[in-house]
Amino acid sequence: MSQHFLDTEGPGWVERGIISPAQLQQLRALYPEQPRAIGLLPILGSVLVGLSALSVVAANWQDLPEVLRLGLLIGALVGAYAGSEYFLAGGHRGLGVGLASLGLLLFGASIVLTSQLYQLVGYDVTGLLAWVVAGVALTYVYQSRTLLLLTVFIGAMAQGYSVGSLSTYSYATALLTAGGLGYYWWRRPDGFCGAVLATGLLWQSALLIEHLHLKITWFFVPTMLVYAVGDWQPDRPAARTWQAPPLVAAFLFMLGLAMFGEAGSYTDRLRPQFVGFLGALLLVLLISVAGKRARGRLGSTTDWLLLLPGYYFPGGLPLAVAALVVLYAYSGSVLYRGFREQAPERVNLGTVLFVLTTMVAYFKLTWDFLNKSLFFLLGGLLLLGLSWYLRRQARTLPPTDQPPTSLP
Amino acid sequence: MVMLPLFSPVPERRRRWLLRLVAAQVLFVLLVAAAGYAVSHYGRTVALRTSPVDPRDLLRGDYVSLNYDISQVPRRLWRGEEEPRRRRPVYVQLQPTAAGYHRAVAVYPAAPAALPAGHVVLRGWIGNVWRQGLQLRYGLERYYVPENTGLGLQRQPLLVRISIAPWGQSRITGLEKLPADTAR
Numbered sequence: 001m002s003q004h005f006l007d008t009e010g011p012g013w014v015e016r017g018i019i020s021p022a023q024l025q026q027l028r029a030l031y032p033e034q035p036r037a038i039g040l041l042p043i044l045g046s047v048l049v050g051l052s053a054l055s056v057v058a059a060n061w062q063d064l065p066e067v068l069r070l071g072l073l074i075g076a077l078v079g080a081y082a083g084s085e086y087f088l089a090g091g092h093r094g095l096g097v098g099l100a101s102l103g104l105l106l107f108g109a110s111i112v113l114t115s116q117l118y119q120l121v122g123y124d125v126t127g128l129l130a131w132v133v134a135g136v137a138l139t140y141v142y143q144s145r146t147l148l149l150l151t152v153f154i155g156a157m158a159q160g161y162s163v164g165s166l167s168t169y170s171y172a173t174a175l176l177t178a179g180g181l182g183y184y185w186w187r188r189p190d191g192f193c194g195a196v197l198a199t200g201l202l203w204q205s206a207l208l209i210e211h212l213h214l215k216i217t218w219f220f221v222p223t224m225l226v227y228a229v230g231d232w233q234p235d236r237p238a239a240r241t242w243q244a245p246p247l248v249a250a251f252l253f254m255l256g257l258a259m260f261g262e263a264g265s266y267t268d269r270l271r272p273q274f275v276g277f278l279g280a281l282l283l284v285l286l287i288s289v290a291g292k293r294a295r296g297r298l299g300s301t302t303d304w305l306l307l308l309p310g311y312y313f314p315g316g317l318p319l320a321v322a323a324l325v326v327l328y329a330y331s332g333s334v335l336y337r338g339f340r341e342q343a344p345e346r347v348n349l350g351t352v353l354f355v356l357t358t359m360v361a362y363f364k365l366t367w368d369f370l371n372k373s374l375f376f377l378l379g380g381l382l383l384l385g386l387s388w389y390l391r392r393q394a395r396t397l398p399p400t401d402q403p404p405t406s407l408p
Numbered sequence: 409m410v411m412l413p414l415f416s417p418v419p420e421r422r423r424r425w426l427l428r429l430v431a432a433q434v435l436f437v438l439l440v441a442a443a444g445y446a447v448s449h450y451g452r453t454v455a456l457r458t459s460p461v462d463p464r465d466l467l468r469g470d471y472v473s474l475n476y477d478i479s480q481v482p483r484r485l486w487r488g489e490e491e492p493r494r495r496r497p498v499y500v501q502l503q504p505t506a507a508g509y510h511r512a513v514a515v516y517p518a519a520p521a522a523l524p525a526g527h528v529v530l531r532g533w534i535g536n537v538w539r540q541g542l543q544l545r546y547g548l549e550r551y552y553v554p555e556n557t558g559l560g561l562q563r564q565p566l567l568v569r570i571s572i573a574p575w576g577q578s579r580i581t582g583l584e585k586l587p588a589d590t591a592r
Contacts, residue, residue, distance in 0.1 A: 062552060062553065070437070070438075070441055073437060074434050074437055074438075077430070077433060077434065077437070078430060078434065081426065081430045085423065085426065088419075089419070103430075107433045107436075107437070110433075110437045111436070111437060111440055114437055114440040114441050114444075115440055115444075116552060117441070117444070117552075118440075118441065118443070118444025118445075118447075118579055119444075119548075119551065119552065119579045119580040119581075120440070120443060120444050120447065120577060120578075120579045121546070121547040121548055121577065121578050121579060122547075122576075122577055123497070123531050123547075123576050123577070127440065130436050134429065134432075134433055137425075137429050138429065141422055141425045141426055141429060142422070165533075166497070166533075167495045167496060167497050167533060168497070
């Protein structure tokens with residue numbers, strides 16, 4: 001509630017006798033005026049001056065003496081952090097954290113430019129690793145989502161460079177992302193940060209699988225481990241966003257199996273060693289189910305339907321059909337849970353998944369057998385029927401602007 | 409959890425930690441610079457010959473592209489059990505020649521245990537594999553020079569001096585023009 005709102009509405013409330021003048025004063029004291037934001041113009045002005053200085057330096061970079069170049073880099077680095085501290089002390093948290101982020105970026109730039117200054121070639125990611133360490137530490141020191149997100153990207157880039165250019169996997173970067181940032185998220189759960197961090201962890205996992213030359217299905221072991229962590233997270237809404245990236249990956253994979261599983265030519269490339277792989281996956285399943293039990297969310301165990309290893313069956317139409325059945329079962333379970341928990345966004349998601357699955361099934365199974373016009377006619381009728389059914393279902397739901405009661 | 413002000417937003421503690429963090433960052437940048445000097449001080453210097461890069465390939469930015477003789481080596485130098493694979497890290501054994509520069513005599517998948525006297529190992533990566541040879545990448549293919557002076561250097565054979573530190577880093581320490589007739 002803002003001061004301005006109280007100023008305009010408050011006297012009206014007093015007039016109608018809803019609150020007393022003393023209570024209005026109390027309300028005002030409860031929501032003190034925010035420190036006044038810094039005007040946009042001085043900031044824009046400083047940015048322009050900074051940019052002009054930057055372009056002068058960049059244009060003459062190679063001609064400057066080495067010591068001066070090093071001094072400029074370090075000066076800018078220290079200046080950014082000092083500025084951030086100045087604005088934080090003044091109560092401007094946004095600007096302070098922004099400058100700290102700039103400091104972190106300048107640290108990375110300093111490492112790269114200094115190595116270039118001395119024509120130095122490294123054979124490992126020590127420099128980039130130091131950057132990730134700085135990012136994780138700053139995330140804790142500033143307690144900042146911005147810095148967390150920035151560090152996820154720095155970690156992703158460092159790992160990409162390590163695997164792509166140096167042909168080594170930086171386990172330290174992966175551990176810092178998972179342990180350092182993961183622990184921060186665990187203690188300070190947040191929806192958007194969770195989704196980005198989980199995506200970053202999937203990227204780290206994918207690069208590990210690529211580096212170790214494993215079958216791509218192994219990707220789902222670390223991916224579902226990320227998912228299982230969400231099952232233990234007490235903050236349910238944040239956990240749900242955290243689990244979205246692993247589920248999207250699993251759903252897309254199953255969808256791919258439904259679309260192309262028929263070819264069969266590549267299915268043996270998907271088949272990891274039976275006992276080891278299924279053992280690892282079952283272990284993750286146990287961790288996940290234990291978490292769901294502990295937090296009273298056993299209903300969401302149906303998510304694991306997407307992990308049914310259909311690729312051990314021989315390819316061909318039966319595999320595609322089996323994948324479709326699984327996809328239907330999954331979207332059905334999302335719809336069912338949405339209705340039961342009266343979560344409209346879950347119902348919408350389930351509907352989208354249901355339609356997506358139907359489209360794939362339809363293309364898959366009918367394209368070859370049916371006349372084209374009949375194909376579109378049937379498709380249209382199917383979608384109309386579905387929307388009619390869902391609308392009828394929706395009418396039995398209470399309006400969405402009422403607070404959902406049974407939502408945990 | 410006492411080590412970091414994990415979740416305590418007390419400004420004094422934050423400031424203290426920030427001070428240490430910034431000091432560590434400045435120190436790290438200075439260490440990178442120090443590594444530059446240390447590599448040329450403690451490293452062993454090898455001289456490598458380059459051949460001119462295609463002159464139609466104009467200067468890119470402010471560096472010279474260097475194409476070393478040891479950037480392409482015959483396949484028979486490969487000493488690995490498995491077939492060479494693209495992007496794999498390799499260790500290239502260099503031997504000094506009477507002409508004053510080094511040439512590659514072997515390419516190993518792992519650091520060789522023992523080397524003849526005078527031989528040096530330079531690390532690199534396999535860029536490409538052909539039936540006859542290997543293309544190697546060393547990370548030393550760019551030499552940064554003041555702007556608009558690079559073009560002349562690229563068109564003639566050069567002798568590039570490289571320092572290789574015992575701990576593995578390497579850097580270009582010097583560049584000189586070779587008389588055209590000593591080139592291939």
